[in-house]
Amino acid sequence: MVSPMFELPAIPVIPVEGQETGFPIGRIFCVGRNYAAHAAEMGVEVDREKPFYFTKSAANAVLSGAEVSYPKGTENFHHEMELVVAIGRPLSEVSPTAARAAIFGYGCALDMTRRDLQLSERKKQRPWSLGKDLEAGSVFAPLTSAAEWGPVADQRIWLTVNDEPRQDATLAELVWSVEEILCHLSGFYDLRAGDLIMTGTPAGVGPVVAGDRIEGGITGLGNVRLSLSPS
Template identity: 45%
Template sequence: MTGFVITPPTTASLAISGSDQVFPLRRVFCVGRNYAAHAREMGADPDREPPFFFSKPADAVVPASGTLPYPPATRELHHEVELVVALKEGGADIAPERALDLVWGYAVGLDLTRRDLQAIAKKDGRPWDMAKGFDASAPCSPLQPLSCTGHPQQGRIWLEVNGELKQEGNLDEMIWPVADVISYLSRFVTLAPGDLIFTGTPSGVGALNPGDRVRGGVEGVTTFELVVAGE
């Protein structure tokens, strides 16, 4: 019988609200510039650009609670609050009208970005991996089952830092709604149960500093609160 030469890594997972069970994580996909105002603040044209995607490691997903470590190798850590979709089914070339049938539930997360490293990568035509896929770069609230949220089509999405509102928008401002995001992504990869999709952020992204207290949420889904570790 064939065995592993080292102990297999623990399966990454995400807590489920009100349950002792957890949701196993397979892959984490993120949609770039999916709100028009954010696309403009990042220098893009929201009327012309199709959705694009990047990934984070599954074990970059950590609880959006308690104390969040400030990552090394950056002096410009940015927050991006997002609606997160968890899939219970998968497939390829999924039609938009069937895409929402794949959803298990929703959460609220942060796509944390080492913005200084991302700027260098963009300038030099290099990959974004170290700017987007570092340890603890995807804090996420517990998952809310679909029975608790339905499919949120509209509702306020927001983030505060030290009590000051930094990001605010509405889910109905997404350039590509959730069903379209799932369908479009499935043209490029075969989706599977356990996949998470971060669906983009509204305008107002900005820096987080050691000691900052961060609160955010999506109306009808959930809220979160955490503190960035001090130096």
């Protein structure tokens, strides 16, 4: 086997509540426009025919509690609070029952977004990568096993910035359920253990600036936190 000419930065391993071993991050899939109120605040409508997705790089993930710099190339950096689903076994063209059985656990996550770049690229019908896939752009709190927490129902999902409320909704507002997302996505990818699915953000997204403290939570799950270094 050929040895690497240099070492790459390690990809974080997400802690799991009550366990000594953590969850290694494989691929990160994100569901777009999965809350109708958020789609409306972004000036678009939900596609109720089928879900749609974008991806984020595992190498750009950080764990809850990180302090990171305000990203370069943007003047409109936004928070997005999300439920993340962690896959624990292979999934390919599955039924809802098989989809539920493949879920290892759930957690809180942040999908940090360079909104100005996302919107400028969207207007030109270009990919959203500059807006979405950025360093420290995915933030993950410790996971809780599906057996300990599930199922997804009407749990509250919320986010504050410097202790001021920004986002407040319930998971009952998801347009596409977790099972529907997994059934659909597994028709295009062979999902596997280590994959994460970020299920979308509710209304109330907005800008953050250097020095801000972000905290989000979902009933029964560990909170996610991110600090932006002072300028």
